[in-house]
Amino acid sequence: MIQGKVFKFGDDIDTDVIIPATYLNTHDAKELAKHCMEYTNPEFYGQVKQGDIMVAGRNFGCGSSREHAPIAIKGCGVSIVIAKSFARIFYRNAINIGLYIIECPEAVDGIKEGDEVSVDVDTGVITDLTTGKSYQGQAFPKFIQNIIECGGLINTIKQNKL
Amino acid sequence: MKLTMTQQILARKLGLDNSQAEQQLKAGSLILVDVDTALSNDVTAPVAVDVFNKSGCSLCNADCVTFVMDHFTPNRDIKTAELCKTVREFSKQHGVNNFFDVGEMGIEHALLPEKGIAKPWNVIIGADSHTCTYGALGTFSTGVGSTDIAAIMMSGKVWLKVPSAIKFNLKGKPSPYISGKDVILYIIGLIGVDGALYRSIEFDGEGVDYMSMDDRFTICNMAIECGAKNGIFPIDDKTNEYTKVSCNATFDALSCGDDEAYEKVIDIDLAAIKPIVSFPHLPSNTKFVEDVKEEIKVDQVIIGSCTNGRLSDLKSAAEVLKGRKVAKGVRTIIIPGTNKIYLQALKAGYIETFIQGGAIVSTPTCGPCLGGHMGILASGEVAVTTTNRNFIGRMGAKDSYIYLASPATAMASAIAGKLASAQQLED
Numbered sequence: 113m114i115q116g117k118v119f120k121f122g123d124d125i126d127t128d129v130i131i132p133a134t135y136l137n138t139h140d141a142k143e144l145a146k147h148c149m150e151y152t153n154p155e156f157y158g159q160v161k162q163g164d165i166m167v168a169g170r171n172f173g174c175g176s177s178r179e180h181a182p183i184a185i186k187g188c189g190v191s192i193v194i195a196k197s198f199a200r201i202f203y204r205n206a207i208n209i210g211l212y213i214i215e216c217p218e219a220v221d222g223i224k225e226g227d228e229v230s231v232d233v234d235t236g237v238i239t240d241l242t243t244g245k246s247y248q249g250q251a252f253p254k255f256i257q258n259i260i261e262c263g264g265l266i267n268t269i270k271q272n273k274l
Numbered sequence: 275m276k277l278t279m280t281q282q283i284l285a286r287k288l289g290l291d292n293s294q295a296e297q298q299l300k301a302g303s304l305i306l307v308d309v310d311t312a313l314s315n316d317v318t319a320p321v322a323v324d325v326f327n328k329s330g331c332s333l334c335n336a337d338c339v340t341f342v343m344d345h346f347t348p349n350r351d352i353k354t355a356e357l358c359k360t361v362r363e364f365s366k367q368h369g370v371n372n373f374f375d376v377g378e379m380g381i382e383h384a385l386l387p388e389k390g391i392a393k394p395w396n397v398i399i400g401a402d403s404h405t406c407t408y409g410a411l412g413t414f415s416t417g418v419g420s421t422d423i424a425a426i427m428m429s430g431k432v433w434l435k436v437p438s439a440i441k442f443n444l445k446g447k448p449s450p451y452i453s454g455k456d457v458i459l460y461i462i463g464l465i466g467v468d469g470a471l472y473r474s475i476e477f478d479g480e481g482v483d484y485m486s487m488d489d490r491f492t493i494c495n496m497a498i499e500c501g502a503k504n505g506i507f508p509i510d511d512k513t514n515e516y517t518k519v520s521c522n523a524t525f526d527a528l529s530c531g532d533d534e535a536y537e538k539v540i541d542i543d544l545a546a547i548k549p550i551v552s553f554p555h556l557p558s559n560t561k562f563v564e565d566v567k568e569e570i571k572v573d574q575v576i577i578g579s580c581t582n583g584r585l586s587d588l589k590s591a592a593e594v595l596k597g598r599k600v601a602k603g604v605r606t607i608i609i610p611g612t613n614k615i616y617l618q619a620l621k622a623g624y625i626e627t628f629i630q631g632g633a634i635v636s637t638p639t640c641g642p643c644l645g646g647h648m649g650i651l652a653s654g655e656v657a658v659t660t661t662n663r664n665f666i667g668r669m670g671a672k673d674s675y676i677y678l679a680s681p682a683t684a685m686a687s688a689i690a691g692k693l694a695s696a697q698q699l700e701d
Contacts, residue, residue: 124468124556126665129665132645133644133668137346139420151672171468171471175663175665177318177400177402177403177405179318179421180317180321182419199471199501200472200501200503201418201419201498209419264421265422266329269425269429274306274425
């Protein structure tokens with residue numbers, strides 16, 4: 113079970129905002145994390161704590177294919193991103209590096225900045241502990257769950273389970 | 275035909291006949307497919323190499339791997355030099371012949387078709403979001419992340435969800451001022467930055483005949499900017515004329531499925547499209563240039579990138595500039611997509627036109643498009659550029675402003691010192 117405090121973001125949060133290209137000269141998670149959301153939310157890195165949750169609108173992670181984007185988010189300690197929808201390359205990258213993500217438009221509308229939220233990734237149930245409301249998110253398809261259970265895409269291949 | 279072009283390519287790859295494919299390749303099906311080419315660059319390849327090395331697996335097929343050093347090259351600083359060194363040494367160690375370094379490199383999505391590495395009926399997976407460019411050749415190509423590339427290096431395969439598709443039926447004849455860039459910006463403005471999320475966008479109709487190969491590359495290149503998984507054109511005589519030069523071969527024709535194969539069919543009247551511009555900070559914020567009433571002063575113009583760094587792009591910019599000069603104070607940077615294009619532009623006299631007109635010409639690089647180097651914007655500055663994204667901070671300062679346009683419009687703006695179309699310059 114995942115649980116943490118919510119940081120909220122809007123629609124079309126792109127990969128240049130998540131991690132500006134000028135910092136792509138490294139792929140060290142801790143280093144990238146320092147610049148995560150730096151241009152639009154400079155206070156984010158200082159405030160986010162291990163296990164916290166990002167909640168965003170439509171098309172989260174649109175733009176470039178840089179895996180540095182989910183790596184930077186994971187590097188900040190974020191446990192899961194809840195969004196109305198994800199850009200497809202970001203979706204793949206997050207799964208492949210082991211960052212949980214879940215789509216649930218109703219939860220995004222209902223949850224407020226600073227709320228304490230828990231997510232059951234097996235069932236897709238998202239609970240706002242601050243308001244007591246629950247939402248049914250889209251749980252991962254079986255194929256994806258297998259990759260996550262194996263610990264990411266590379267481990268899946270190493271275990272001959274792709 | 276009840277299959278989209280994307281499904282037809284995947285079916286051939288999996289050895290399925292049409293009726294099998296109709297059952298097994300329904301939109302949403304998850305499949306495992308062999309990859310013809312796995313591409314990555316100096317930003318994404320080092321991550322893939324790192325993941326690959328840690329896996330302890332052996333390289334599945336060196337000929338399937340292509341590396342292009344184009345984002346921060348010639349190297350910007352020590353860190354980016356180290357990134358290229360990592361990939362260079364890996365290529366040497368593992369016998370990767372398709373390693374393109376300074377001198378042989380170009381902007382990856384201009385280079386792979388030119389070298390004949392990207393060809394029709396292929397499955398091409400790239401750790402770069404603009405990998406969708408190769409759909410112009412009637413190939414299935416899409417962008418992924420570095421871990422996916424490492425997985426292909428290990429297994430030769432990729433997992434894919436078969437996309438549902440939108441058919442764009444191109445009708446009418448475009449005016450001579452219109453390029454592929456105007457067409458794709460118009461489409462993105464119409465459906466929005468997530469208008470084709472997870473889907474394939476496929477082009478059909480008599481208007482396809484008016485689209486040159488360079489136009490098709492530009493259109494498919496920006497498929498990702500409306501969220502699409504891939505963009506794809508039919509394989510026709512134009513495609514085969516191109517591949518006769520690029521890979522000394524011709525290929526079976528490929529055409530769109532019936533309308534029923536598609537989630538949606540959208541008619542696009544090419545005759546109704548005028549020179550267009552995307553305002554900050556999304557590619558979908560489009561307006562026809564003639565409808566822009568306010569004066570938008572320009573500090574910098576970039577003509578290049580994987581979207582618009584091909585020969586016909588440089589030709590169109592040179593034709594607008596010929597006999598004129600860029601306005602004082604507009605830094606005008608021309609970036610040919612590859613060395614071959616650079617040389618062709620030189621022989622055609624375009625480079626001379628650019629230099630005499632007050633522009634500079636750079637070695638091929640992605641450079642300023644992603645705010646990497648070679649033309650970064652300061653705070654408050656405005657750029658009109660032929661690149662593909664105008665997100666906040668994309669080309670430099672977080673409070674700089676990027677307007678996306680065609681090469682003709684970008685050059686006309688450089689000459690006018692403010693946003694203008696080539697047509698307006700004539701008037």
